[in-house]
Amino acid sequence: MNVLTCADDFGSMMTCIYEAYACRLGHRSIRLELEPILQPELFCQYRQVDFDEKKAAAVIRSIQEKISWEAWQLVYRAAMSWQPHRLDCIYRFLLLGFHFGASVTDMLQHPAVSGLFALSRNVMNEAHYFREFIRFSSAKEKFLVSHIEPKCNILTLVAPHFSDRMPSEYWMIIDDTRNIAAVQPADEPFYLTSVTEEEMLRLKQAEKEDGITVLWKEFFHSISISQRASARRQRTMLPVWYRRHMPEFHE
Amino acid sequence: MITVKKEQSLQEKLHILADAAKYDVACTSSGSDRRGKTGFLGNAAAAGICHSFSGDGRCISLLKILYSNECIYDCRYCVSRRSNDRPRATFTPVEICRLTMEFYRRNYIEGLFLSSGVCQSPEYTMEKIYETVRLLRTRFHFNGYIHVKAIPNAPEELLTLTGFLVDRMSINMELPTEESLKKLAPHKSFRSIFQPMKQIAGGIMTSRLSSGKSPTLDRHRSNQYLSGSIFNRKALEDSTVSPSDAPRGFDLSLKKEQTPFIPAGQSTQMIIGAAPENDFLLLQTAQTLYRRFDLKRVFYSAYIPVNEDPMLPPPDTAVPLLREHRLYQADWLLRFYGFQAEELLSPDRPNFNPLLDPKCDWALRHLEHFPIEINQAPFETLMRVPGIGSKSALRIVNARRFGALDFTHLKKIGVVLKRAKYFITCSGAMMYRIPMEEKFITRQLTGEEYQANWDISHPQTYHQMTLFETGGFSV
Ligand code: SF4
Numbered sequence: 001m002n003v004l005t006c007a008d009d010f011g012s013m014m015t016c017i018y019e020a021y022a023c024r025l026g027h028r029s030i031r032l033e034l035e036p037i038l039q040p041e042l043f044c045q046y047r048q049v050d051f052d053e054k055k056a057a058a059v060i061r062s063i064q065e066k067i068s069w070e071a072w073q074l075v076y077r078a079a080m081s082w083q084p085h086r087l088d089c090i091y092r093f094l095l096l097g098f099h100f101g102a103s104v105t106d107m108l109q110h111p112a113v114s115g116l117f118a119l120s121r122n123v124m125n126e127a128h129y130f131r132e133f134i135r136f137s138s139a140k141e142k143f144l145v146s147h148i149e150p151k152c153n154i155l156t157l158v159a160p161h162f163s164d165r166m167p168s169e170y171w172m173i174i175d176d177t178r179n180i181a182a183v184q185p186a187d188e189p190f191y192l193t194s195v196t197e198e199e200m201l202r203l204k205q206a207e208k209e210d211g212i213t214v215l216w217k218e219f220f221h222s223i224s225i226s227q228r229a230s231a232r233r234q235r236t237m238l239p240v241w242y243r244r245h246m247p248e249f250h251e
Numbered sequence: 252m253i254t255v256k257k258e259q260s261l262q263e264k265l266h267i268l269a270d271a272a273k274y275d276v277a278c279t280s281s282g283s284d285r286r287g288k289t290g291f292l293g294n295a296a297a298a299g300i301c302h303s304f305s306g307d308g309r310c311i312s313l314l315k316i317l318y319s320n321e322c323i324y325d326c327r328y329c330v331s332r333r334s335n336d337r338p339r340a341t342f343t344p345v346e347i348c349r350l351t352m353e354f355y356r357r358n359y360i361e362g363l364f365l366s367s368g369v370c371q372s373p374e375y376t377m378e379k380i381y382e383t384v385r386l387l388r389t390r391f392h393f394n395g396y397i398h399v400k401a402i403p404n405a406p407e408e409l410l411t412l413t414g415f416l417v418d419r420m421s422i423n424m425e426l427p428t429e430e431s432l433k434k435l436a437p438h439k440s441f442r443s444i445f446q447p448m449k450q451i452a453g454g455i456m457t458s459r460l461s462s463g464k465s466p467t468l469d470r471h472r473s474n475q476y477l478s479g480s481i482f483n484r485k486a487l488e489d490s491t492v493s494p495s496d497a498p499r500g501f502d503l504s505l506k507k508e509q510t511p512f513i514p515a516g517q518s519t520q521m522i523i524g525a526a527p528e529n530d531f532l533l534l535q536t537a538q539t540l541y542r543r544f545d546l547k548r549v550f551y552s553a554y555i556p557v558n559e560d561p562m563l564p565p566p567d568t569a570v571p572l573l574r575e576h577r578l579y580q581a582d583w584l585l586r587f588y589g590f591q592a593e594e595l596l597s598p599d600r601p602n603f604n605p606l607l608d609p610k611c612d613w614a615l616r617h618l619e620h621f622p623i624e625i626n627q628a629p630f631e632t633l634m635r636v637p638g639i640g641s642k643s644a645l646r647i648v649n650a651r652r653f654g655a656l657d658f659t660h661l662k663k664i665g666v667v668l669k670r671a672k673y674f675i676t677c678s679g680a681m682m683y684r685i686p687m688e689e690k691f692i693t694r695q696l697t698g699e700e701y702q703a704n705w706d707i708s709h710p711q712t713y714h715q716m717t718l719f720e721t722g723g724f725s726v
Contacts, residue, residue, distance in 0.1 A: 103653070106649045106650060106652070106653060107650070107653050108646060108649075108650045108660065108663060108664060109650060109653065109654055109656065109660050114663045118663075131300060132300055132301055132302055133302070133303070134358050135357060135358055135359070136356065136357045136358055137357065138353075138356065138357065144356060144357070146358070162358075163287075164286060164287040164294050165287045165292070165293050165294040165394075165395070166287070166292060166293075166356065167287050167288070167289050167290075167291075168289055168290050168291070168292070169292070169356060187289060210357075212353045212354070212357065214262065215261065215262060215265055215350065215353075215354075216354060216357070216359050218262050218265050218266055218269075219265055219269050219314065219316075219354075220303065220305060220311070221306075222265065222266050222269035222270045222273070223269050223270075223272070223273045223305050223311060223315060224273070224305035224306035224307050224309075225273050225274070225305075225307045225309075225555060226306075226307075227555045227570050228307035228308075228309070228553075228555070228570060228572065228710060229306050229307050229710060230306075230307055230308040230710030231306065231308075232308070232706065232710070233304075233307070233308025233710060234304045234305070234306060234307070234308040236308070237301075237304040237308055237310070238303065238304040246303065248303055
């Protein structure tokens with residue numbers, strides 16, 4: 001078995017798929033894995049693939065042109081998952097996709113297709129949760145800051161949503177687990193950037209000084225009907241895990 | 252009424268006026284699709300977005316408040332009625348705008364749902380509501396979702412002006428018969444509810460036609476494949492609305508305003524359990540409202556006994572939550588699955604079965620149609636199978652073109668086999684050898700649904716008593 005490995009970012013994953021095709025070893029004897037490889041297996045040949053912009057771009061273009069836009073979206077979203085086997089799933093899906101073309105996304109009977117759908121669905125569900133439950137706080141009235149700790153890498157999937165609805169605000173969403181942020185200065189497009197420890201601390205402070213949260217909590221408690229109280233239903237709809245950065249659940 | 256003269260803080264007002272607004276159930280932000288624009292705050296997503304869930308497990312999507320609870324009317328079932336001794340408050344339009352903007356920027360809400368008691372007069376109240384949304388759109392540059400209540404007996408011109416600024420407008424019907432209305436809401440009449448409803452419907456129709464759309468609202472696409480749908484052509488014939496019903500001043504505004512009139516459609520709400528009406532009457536009323544006035548949504552609100560009143564259920568009456576839930580399920584079947592009220596209930600069976608959801612209940616009374624073959628049945632038939640939703644029905648139709656489906660495939664597609672297995676075959680075989688026998692399947696299904704039903708009607712209890720667990724409901 002030949003194992004191609006690459007770094008855990010989208011560009012490297014696409015390059016890795018390019019190499020899997022290019023090496024012509026036969027698809028059955030290839031596996032794709034993300035680094036770090038914790039427990040190398042015996043009798044496996046490991047080969048490391050490095051990011052190559054041209055190769056990655058070629059793969060992306062082929063998916064969009066030879067399969068479909070829908071397939072491209074599925075692949076991108078699945079790649080944002082946290083599941084370790086996602087790269088190999090994408091590869092298996094693309095093998096079918098390049099063979100059957102656009103109709104591949106209707107072939108839910110095939111495990112490679114339903115597997116990719118499941119990954120993508122999982123990512124989109126989480127992205128949707130964050131569109132709903134992200135909370136900004138306003139630091140000194142100048143900009144809006146939000147902290148998230150998602151399982152999947154959903155920053156690029158939620159930022160366009162806020163970009164559309166708050167084009168003239170200065171805001172940033174910080175992924176605390178990955179130390180990256182989406183930042184949008186007022187009336188400009190958003191960009192991704194990494195965040196240093198020191199910046200992180202400064203921003204944390206700002207979060208505590210927002211006076212509007214008191215009014216929000218007041219509203220949140222006043223709007224609930226005590227005769228219908230149901231912590232169980234509340235928990236099903238809004239898992240406790242998401243509540244960390246939601247001021248209405250803080251004392 | 253005694254009005255407290257002390258200066259109230261914004262927080263106190265918010266407390267009073269959110270508390271008074273909480274009995275209105277509608278909190279969805281759906282139906283409008285609008286991109287954001289530079290210099291403005293907000294957009295609208297057709298599917299609606301929830302931002303939190305309150306302690307009762309209900310979605311919080313909008314800043315739902317009253318403009319004022321200083322009401323001059325005395326509807327029996329209402330906490331804010333004149334005869335109740337309660338703290339009263341009234342916002343200023345600017346206060347409402349500030350709250351909406353600040354909450355929206357922090358992603359707390361999708362927009363504003365502004366209702367009100369009748370403060371001073373219907374005209375005065377509607378005037379203030381109009382002023383608020385006008386400021387919000389023009390001075391504060393708010394581009395998110397707005398839902399306002401139309402105040403019964405308010406001047407038509409104000410409906411027109413307000414309608415071009417908001418996404419949704421609603422007038423609560425509250426009670427489905429003139430008799431109950433007269434008894435419990437003596438200041439309102441069918442006329443004061445249906446007339447503005449019809450005017451709004453006429454306005455929406457005119458506005459849609461003038462922008463090249465169909466005269467009626469776009470419904471879920473599955474409806475076009477369902478011959479029995481309440482939204483098919485027959486519905487148009489039932490409609491009594493025409494463009495000439497639009498409220499006064501409409502044509503003038505239509506030319507002037509660049510925006511559509513109430514693009515997310517109008518909705519209404521009915522109270523469940525305050526008056527003696529049965530489920531059949533309620534569901535038929537809803538169906539009629541969908542057909543005649545092209546309402547976007549009808550909401551059902553389980554009556555919470557807030558007032559001690561000889562004409563109402565006593566204060567310790569249980570809130571009919573399961574009944575409310577069944578009505579929502581049935582409403583769903585009308586709007587998405589091609590069912591009609593008369594298929595689900597009848598004068599002989601005027602109330603829903605508390606043990607089974609309406610779709611299972613229907614299927615069990617029509618076992619002669621089952622089992623159906625997954626790899627052949629038309630879309631319309633698939634939609635009638637318990638455990639198959641509109642998404643899975645669509646997926647089945649698409650996927651089976653590439654080969655026969657079996658039960659593992661169905662599971663992946665999202666079919667709830669726990670319920671569907673009694674009603675389907677895959678390539679001729681059932682999942683297990685199941686007798687097509689009504690009593691047997693009923694026992695199976697009620698056993699499985701029992702916990703869920705119990706949870707709905709007992710929201711505060713965590714554990715079911717063991718007595719009930721073995722109380723003859725499981726097989
Ligand atoms: S009009 Fe009737 S329902 Fe509305 S606030 Fe006044 S008393 Fe309550």
